[in-house]
Amino acid sequence: MHMADALLSPAVGGTMWAVSGGTIAYCSAKVRKGLxxxxxxxxxxxxxxxxxxxxxxxxxxxxxxxxxxxGGLLLSILLGPYAAFLTISSVIxxxxxxxxxxxxxxxxxxxxxxxxxxxxxxxxxxxxxxxxPAPERTRLVAAIMISAIVGxxxxxxxVVLETVFSGISALPFSAFALLMQPIHLAIGVxxxxxxxxxxxxxxxxxxxxxxxALGARPMGFRPLRTVLVSFLAAALLTGGLLSGFAxxxxxxxxxxxxxxxxxxxxxxxxQGLHAVTTALQKRTAFLPxxxxxxxxxxxxGNAGNSLGTSVSGIVGGLMTxxxxxxxxxxxKRRDIR
Amino acid sequence: MAGIDGTLLDFKSLxxxxxxxxxxxxLDPRAKVLATLIFVICVVSCGKxxxxxxxxxxxxxxxxxxxxxxxxxxxxKKIAVIIPFAVVVGMFNPLLDRQVMLHVGxxxxxxxxxxxxxxxVRAVLTVSSxxxxxxxxxxxxxxxxxxxxxxxQPFAVQLLFLYRYIFVxxxxxxxxxxxxxxxxFGTRGGGIRAYGSMIGHLLLRTWMRAERIHMAMLARGFSGxxxxxxxxxxxxxxxxxxxxxxxxxxxxxxxxxxxxLGALVxxxxx
Amino acid sequence: MSxxxxxxxxxxxxxxxxxxxxxxxxxxxxxxxSVAVIGANGAGKSTLLLxxxxxxxxxxxxVRIGDFPLTRETLPDIRRxxxxxxxxxxxxxxxxxxxxxxxxxxxxxxxxxxxxxxxVKAALEKVGAAHLQGKPPYRLSGGEKKRVAIATxxxxxxxxxxxxxxxxxxxxxxxxxxIGLLKDFRHTRIFTSHDLDMVLxxxxxxxxxxxxxxxxxxxxxxxxxxxxxxxxxxxxxPLSMQGCPVCGTK
Numbered sequence: 001m002h003m004a005d006a007l008l009s010p011a012v013g014g015t016m017w018a019v020s021g022g023t024i025a026y027c028s029a030k031v032r033k034g035l036x037x038x039x040x041x042x043x044x045x046x047x048x049x050x051x052x053x054x055x056x057x058x059x060x061x062x063x064x065x066x067x068x069x070x071g072g073l074l075l076s077i078l079l080g081p082y083a084a085f086l087t088i089s090s091v092i093x094x095x096x097x098x099x100x101x102x103x104x105x106x107x108x109x110x111x112x113x114x115x116x117x118x119x120x121x122x123x124x125x126x127x128x129x130x131x132x133p134a135p136e137r138t139r140l141v142a143a144i145m146i147s148a149i150v151g152x153x154x155x156x157x158x159v160v161l162e163t164v165f166s167g168i169s170a171l172p173f174s175a176f177a178l179l180m181q182p183i184h185l186a187i188g189v190x191x192x193x194x195x196x197x198x199x200x201x202x203x204x205x206x207x208x209x210x211x212x213a214l215g216a217r218p219m220g221f222r223p224l225r226t227v228l229v230s231f232l233a234a235a236l237l238t239g240g241l242l243s244g245f246a247x248x249x250x251x252x253x254x255x256x257x258x259x260x261x262x263x264x265x266x267x268x269x270x271q272g273l274h275a276v277t278t279a280l281q282k283r284t285a286f287l288p289x290x291x292x293x294x295x296x297x298x299x300x301g302n303a304g305n306s307l308g309t310s311v312s313g314i315v316g317g318l319m320t321x322x323x324x325x326x327x328x329x330x331x332k333r334r335d336i337r
Numbered sequence: 338m339a340g341i342d343g344t345l346l347d348f349k350s351l352x353x354x355x356x357x358x359x360x361x362x363x364l365d366p367r368a369k370v371l372a373t374l375i376f377v378i379c380v381v382s383c384g385k386x387x388x389x390x391x392x393x394x395x396x397x398x399x400x401x402x403x404x405x406x407x408x409x410x411x412x413x414k415k416i417a418v419i420i421p422f423a424v425v426v427g428m429f430n431p432l433l434d435r436q437v438m439l440h441v442g443x444x445x446x447x448x449x450x451x452x453x454x455x456x457x458v459r460a461v462l463t464v465s466s467x468x469x470x471x472x473x474x475x476x477x478x479x480x481x482x483x484x485x486x487x488x489x490q491p492f493a494v495q496l497l498f499l500y501r502y503i504f505v506x507x508x509x510x511x512x513x514x515x516x517x518x519x520x521x522f523g524t525r526g527g528g529i530r531a532y533g534s535m536i537g538h539l540l541l542r543t544w545m546r547a548e549r550i551h552m553a554m555l556a557r558g559f560s561g562x563x564x565x566x567x568x569x570x571x572x573x574x575x576x577x578x579x580x581x582x583x584x585x586x587x588x589x590x591x592x593x594x595x596x597x598l599g600a601l602v603x604x605x606x607x
Numbered sequence: 608m609s610x611x612x613x614x615x616x617x618x619x620x621x622x623x624x625x626x627x628x629x630x631x632x633x634x635x636x637x638x639x640x641s642v643a644v645i646g647a648n649g650a651g652k653s654t655l656l657l658x659x660x661x662x663x664x665x666x667x668x669x670v671r672i673g674d675f676p677l678t679r680e681t682l683p684d685i686r687r688x689x690x691x692x693x694x695x696x697x698x699x700x701x702x703x704x705x706x707x708x709x710x711x712x713x714x715x716x717x718x719x720x721x722x723x724x725x726x727v728k729a730a731l732e733k734v735g736a737a738h739l740q741g742k743p744p745y746r747l748s749g750g751e752k753k754r755v756a757i758a759t760x761x762x763x764x765x766x767x768x769x770x771x772x773x774x775x776x777x778x779x780x781x782x783x784x785x786i787g788l789l790k791d792f793r794h795t796r797i798f799t800s801h802d803l804d805m806v807l808x809x810x811x812x813x814x815x816x817x818x819x820x821x822x823x824x825x826x827x828x829x830x831x832x833x834x835x836x837x838x839x840x841x842x843x844x845p846l847s848m849q850g851c852p853v854c855g856t857k
Binding site: 009025027041056089103169172196198200319 | 341344347348351373374377378380381382385389392393395396399400402403415416418419422423426427429430432433434449452456457459460463464466467468470471476479488489490491492494495496497498499500501502503505506507509510511513514528529530531532533534535536537538539540541543544546547548550551554559560561594595598599602
């Protein structure tokens with residue numbers, strides 16, 4: 001369910017980075033202010049635990065395939081939303097850097113889909129509503145299952161929306177959603193089952209851990225709602241600003257540089273950038289009238305001439321690659337000598 | 338169990354590369370992080386149908402690999418792993434976008450194939466830049482750089498703790514998984530109850546470990562605040578590094594060098 | 608030198624679930640002494656140790672370190688005076704590199720960076736781990752981790768060194784190195800250990816705990832000569848006192 005850099009446009013990626021970054025800052029402040037400094041090592045090792053646990057599979061009966069834990073819901077239950085968000089974000093970041101899961105630009109999206117959604121949407125609005133302050137077994141299981149399924153529908157939905165808004169993949173919204181959502185229904189059930197298994201085990205062995213996590217400072221819904229609203233507002237504002245700036249000055253960057261250097265820029269890439277940004281702007285213009293399928297085609301029409309004359313493009317491209325790799329090779333030879 | 342042990346080994350070997358002592362390694366981490374960020378932004382901002390315009394960007398990872406003495410084959414193998422994912426991600430483009438955009442002699446290539454190739458190339462570029470960054474900077478270096486660049490300290494502390502204990506937890510998890518494998522004769526895992534109990538145990542042990550670490554922290558005077566050492570050596574070399582690469586990336590982004598080169602060559606040939 | 612005295616009077620500790628861990632423990636350790644606390648698993652050794660730096664508070668009784676009773680206000684001073692090394696070095700080495708771990712304590716004490724650097728260098732040299740300075744903990748061997756763990760405490764210049772199972776899990780060579788190192792320390796030293804031969808070598812005084820009570824407190828040689836006492840407390844003589852298995856001399 002990781003979003004990839006390759007499908008992401010800078011506008012969408014940048015917006016999500018802003019949202020995730022802001023949430024990280026907010027949660028850091030909240031965790032720092034909280035007086036429990038036991039949380040510091042706990043967050044670290046639970047993150048490492050999540051990392052390790054994700055590498056251990058279990059067989060799903062009747063299918064023969066294996067599943068593993070995602071962990072967002074589990075961490076939210078054990079740590080509370082703020083600490084859980086930081087922990088999940090740190091795991092995603094390590095995975096992006098070391099294992100290329102998702103990319104650097106997509107980090108903001110992935111942290112949002114797999115961290116913000118479980119910790120700040122599913123946990124307070126679904127899990128806590130169903131589970132209540134001191135749930136007994138059936139209620140706990142129900143709360144976990146429903147939360148897991150909901151979380152694993154919203155997360156992939158985020159991926160779909162981010163991909164479609166970026167406009168790099170040609171897949172239209174309906175097809176993509178149809179692809180992602182049903183699969184993740186099954187994955188949600190798996191996640192729920194895994195989380196239930198772990199939570200019930202811990203509840204039996206050391207009930208005070210679960211009790212402590214649940215009883216901890218009741219989450220005032222009002223402050224959380226304010227948090228959510230302010231972040232959604234920030235996201236819309238940033239997204240709007242970015243695309244607005246882009247459309248107002250479609251060649252903004254080039255224009256600025258031309259103004260400074262006095263040089264004249266060449267046609268090709270400008271049209272490419274322009275096409276993408278106008279397409280984006282058309283999308284963020286308001287929703288009811290808008291048809292996802294057509295937007296894709298519109299982008300194609302405008303960007304068509306960005307390739308210029310085809311043959312020289314290909315030749316030039318191959319030559320550039322050759323030059324780049326040859327220089328690397330030669331440098332290496334020199335080092336060895 | 339090949340899964341965890343292999344992953345851990347992989348993790349360690351990438352981490353080990355960061356110990357190298359080349360001019361690139363000696364640069365302040367902030368310079369490398371910033372350069373990589375500019376790189377990723379420029380690459381990702383390329384238009385949907387840009388293909389050859391992406392090629393000059395390969396210079397960055399290639400040069401960093403050679404100057405940083407990173408084994409190219411090792412990195413290539415790691416990058417090769419993500420290519421199938423990039424293919425899956427982009428494979429709908431050729432199917433849905435059939436409008437022909439390019440003519441090579443008599444052959445017409447649709448926009449879908451071009452954007453597909455663009456997606457794969459983009460993926461290779463961004464992934465290699467991230468791996469190279471880790472290989473020449475090391476994770477603690479990256480965290481320190483990000484903190485100096487504005488990342489909140491509690492998150493930086495979290496990242497460092499996570500990194501420190503991944504090795505410990507992965508080994509524990511690996512031991513458990515191995516023990517399970519030795520006792521489930523070919524039936525792949527033993528079902529959900531065994532899993533819940535296994536991971537549950539790991540979780541409990543982790544919880545208790547956290548208490549012991551907290552004990553050790555208190556025993557050394559911890560009172561809730563982390564004091565990080567500051568040694569900044571951000572000098573001329575770093576500035577040159579960032580400006581140089583930054584200018585290169587922006588130029589490559591705006592001027593289609595490959596097209597010019599190609600036009601030049603084909604013009605000469607005609 | 609009163610600030611080096613460790614005094615425990617009538618210490619009682621009960622776990623939250625009601626099990627008594629320590630019952631009426633009293634002892635007094637003076638400057639420069641090297642004392643071992645031995646006993647069966649579950650006898651209360653680690654629990655006793657955790658009272659010495661204030662991590663656990665007594666249910667009854669008193670702990671005094673030097674002139675200071677153990678209270679909230681005196682905790683920082685006591686934690687500087689009593690350096691504690693735990694059984695599992697992975698729990699003690701939690702920073703990204705060895706240098707960071709050894710610097711953690713002095714930085715918390717508020718010392719300026721230059722002095723922190725000097726203390727780290729001195730501590731690492733003392734344990735023979737100066738060359739490991741930049742390494743992350745996962746790349747150290749068991750013996751190296753133990754030595755670095757000791758350095759993390761030494762850099763705070765404690766007067767009293769407390770170690771929980773110091774030779775646990777070490778290979779014979781690392782164990783020998785550690786014993787050599789500990790012999791050289793001039794601090795007051797308090798160990799818990801199952802390694803009775805090490806106790807014989809390093810500690811002139813031994814305290815025996817059994818089910819939370821002090822059963823014996825005296826010269827190590829005397830205690831190890833008392834076979835009945837040892838048997839009752841689930842202990843036995845150190846191997847070096849049990850006669851040679853090869854030639855059979857007792």
